[in-house]
Amino acid sequence: MIRLLIVDDHPIVRGGLRDTFADAEDIVVVGEAGDGAEGVARAKALAADVVLMDLRMPGTDGVAATAILREEAPNARVLILTTFDGESDVLPAIEAGAFGYLLKDALPEELARAVRAAARGESVLAPSVTQHLMGQVRRPGAGTLTDRERQVLQLVANGSSNREAAAALFIGEASIKTHLQHIYDKFGVRDRASAVAEGYRRRLLT
Amino acid sequence: MIRLLIVDDHPIVRGGLRDTFADAEDIVVVGEAGDGAEGVARAKALAADVVLMDLRMPGTDGVAATAILREEAPNARVLILTTFDGESDVLPAIEAGAFGYLLKDALPEELARAVRAAARGESVLAPSVTQHLMGQVRRPGAGTLTDRERQVLQLVANGSSNREAAAALFIGEASIKTHLQHIYDKFGVRDRASAVAEGYRRRLLT
DNA sequence: TCGCGTCTCCACCGTTCGGTGGACCGCCGG
DNA sequence: CCGGCGGTCCACCGAACGGTGGAGACGCGA
Numbered sequence: 001m002i003r004l005l006i007v008d009d010h011p012i013v014r015g016g017l018r019d020t021f022a023d024a025e026d027i028v029v030v031g032e033a034g035d036g037a038e039g040v041a042r043a044k045a046l047a048a049d050v051v052l053m054d055l056r057m058p059g060t061d062g063v064a065a066t067a068i069l070r071e072e073a074p075n076a077r078v079l080i081l082t083t084f085d086g087e088s089d090v091l092p093a094i095e096a097g098a099f100g101y102l103l104k105d106a107l108p109e110e111l112a113r114a115v116r117a118a119a120r121g122e123s124v125l126a127p128s129v130t131q132h133l134m135g136q137v138r139r140p141g142a143g144t145l146t147d148r149e150r151q152v153l154q155l156v157a158n159g160s161s162n163r164e165a166a167a168a169l170f171i172g173e174a175s176i177k178t179h180l181q182h183i184y185d186k187f188g189v190r191d192r193a194s195a196v197a198e199g200y201r202r203r204l205l206t
Numbered sequence: 207m208i209r210l211l212i213v214d215d216h217p218i219v220r221g222g223l224r225d226t227f228a229d230a231e232d233i234v235v236v237g238e239a240g241d242g243a244e245g246v247a248r249a250k251a252l253a254a255d256v257v258l259m260d261l262r263m264p265g266t267d268g269v270a271a272t273a274i275l276r277e278e279a280p281n282a283r284v285l286i287l288t289t290f291d292g293e294s295d296v297l298p299a300i301e302a303g304a305f306g307y308l309l310k311d312a313l314p315e316e317l318a319r320a321v322r323a324a325a326r327g328e329s330v331l332a333p334s335v336t337q338h339l340m341g342q343v344r345r346p347g348a349g350t351l352t353d354r355e356r357q358v359l360q361l362v363a364n365g366s367s368n369r370e371a372a373a374a375l376f377i378g379e380a381s382i383k384t385h386l387q388h389i390y391d392k393f394g395v396r397d398r399a400s401a402v403a404e405g406y407r408r409r410l411l412t
Numbered sequence: 413t414c415g416c417g418t419c420t421c422c423a424c425c426g427t428t429c430g431g432t433g434g435a436c437c438g439c440c441g442g
Numbered sequence: 443c444c445g446g447c448g449g450t451c452c453a454c455c456g457a458a459c460g461g462t463g464g465a466g467a468c469g470c471g472a
Contacts, residue, residue, distance in 0.1 A: 016222030
């Protein structure tokens, strides 16, 4: 019998998931949690085998909770279940130790299969996620901005001139220009406006 | 008895919603749909009183479906139910004729109350939505770009200089500059980079 | 230990951009 | 019928930006 814990901040989604596993005779939902911290606590207290975890949650989010669980309850296999197939969250989640990454589009049967696979220690990825993951591995580094570059781009998107961005980061204007040049190179663009656009398209900016 | 139709592309969410209304004796879920077009068809066929509609769906999205329903089934009251409290979707949805705008954070009881209110012809808005709506009404028209301005902004986001954008639209460079100035005024920004950022935030750009 | 990546900074130059204050036209609605 | 809005265009100026080609310092991993 697989002991399953559901972690999602939406009561409706929790209800739907609980329902989904009601028919599965080899899976029992041992508990629910509404945020990451609660999820970690319950996973330990209830000795969950598999944790179905939402990514976007108030407070401790899914990635952080997954990382904590890897440390404190290594027996619990985490399955990420999210609405977004946006590229940005996949890698952090997997780095944090998630066993799978599923989309909420998934059919109930797919979910049950994924839970069983995770319980066996196998990995399950949604097709679109697999594709994206391959794309990442293929170009290691390229197309990824450094932390500093992201900061600069965010400031520029918020209306900072080079001078203002420099002041905000306590560095020289020349450094801002260098960072921007590197961003242009990585994105294949020629000016700050399209760099900002590309930043939004790659979901690096909010 | 209130006849309720659920329109959402996620089976899990549909299941959770169906569950939510199982207890309500004055509400009966008469059907479900997985996209906007299907939702419109079912709303008409099933004579739904209230339609609980997700915004983000493949194909016909919630806003489009709402607009069609206003035309073809004016008796059906549409309640938008979405994960995002992002500013961008509220106005289009309400303009399209939605009776309410709720977030999926809502508790089951709140949902039931909202459905009953909509059936009575009242409007229900999530608190954060109300706040945003007031902010919008305060500046009527301001913040909306004209078609031409959107075209210019899109070109700029794609890396065009003023000269290139002018060539693309077969107008003079001076006109591009004028359009950009108007965009800056409307957005409250000072340069093209942050105008592009604002364009993405308002979901005017893709 | 030796690279490689990251972050920092410099100078110079041409080009582009942003700000301002206009102007004219066509169209629609009061 | 006239005002407002959207679209087009003009000139001028200073400031900011983009391009180039460097360079030194640090830390991490091979």
